[in-house]
Amino acid sequence: MKAGHVTVSHVRDLRGVLDREKAAIGVVLSMEPPTRSMREEAADAGSYAGPWGQHYPRLQLLTVGDLLAGRKIDMPDTASMAANVTHRRAPRAPGQEPLF
Numbered sequence: 001m002k003a004g005h006v007t008v009s010h011v012r013d014l015r016g017v018l019d020r021e022k023a024a025i026g027v028v029l030s031m032e033p034p035t036r037s038m039r040e041e042a043a044d045a046g047s048y049a050g051p052w053g054q055h056y057p058r059l060q061l062l063t064v065g066d067l068l069a070g071r072k073i074d075m076p077d078t079a080s081m082a083a084n085v086t087h088r089r090a091p092r093a094p095g096q097e098p099l100f
Helices: 008-021 036-044 064-068
Strands: 026-030 047-049 055-057 059-063
Touching: 008 026, 008 036, 008 059, 026 064, 036 059, 059 064
Parallel strands: 026 059
Antiparallel strands: 047 055
């Protein structure tokens, strides 16, 4: 997320992070609409092939206005994907009561 003026170099930086970390999808969230060069850089990042053959833009550009208008990140439906877990809960010790 970038609050100030976003440039194509910010998009390139995120693309480099996506490549280095082998991330599937990255999103630039800004207050201002993306420029033509930013859109071209994002398009050059390619796409991510989802688990059921769908393709999603690998680098996406959204504005706060887009989010307020109801636009969402274009990504696989995580509700139906048990394998898409970013964290796991530790197993409960035998005899331990739930905390909540």
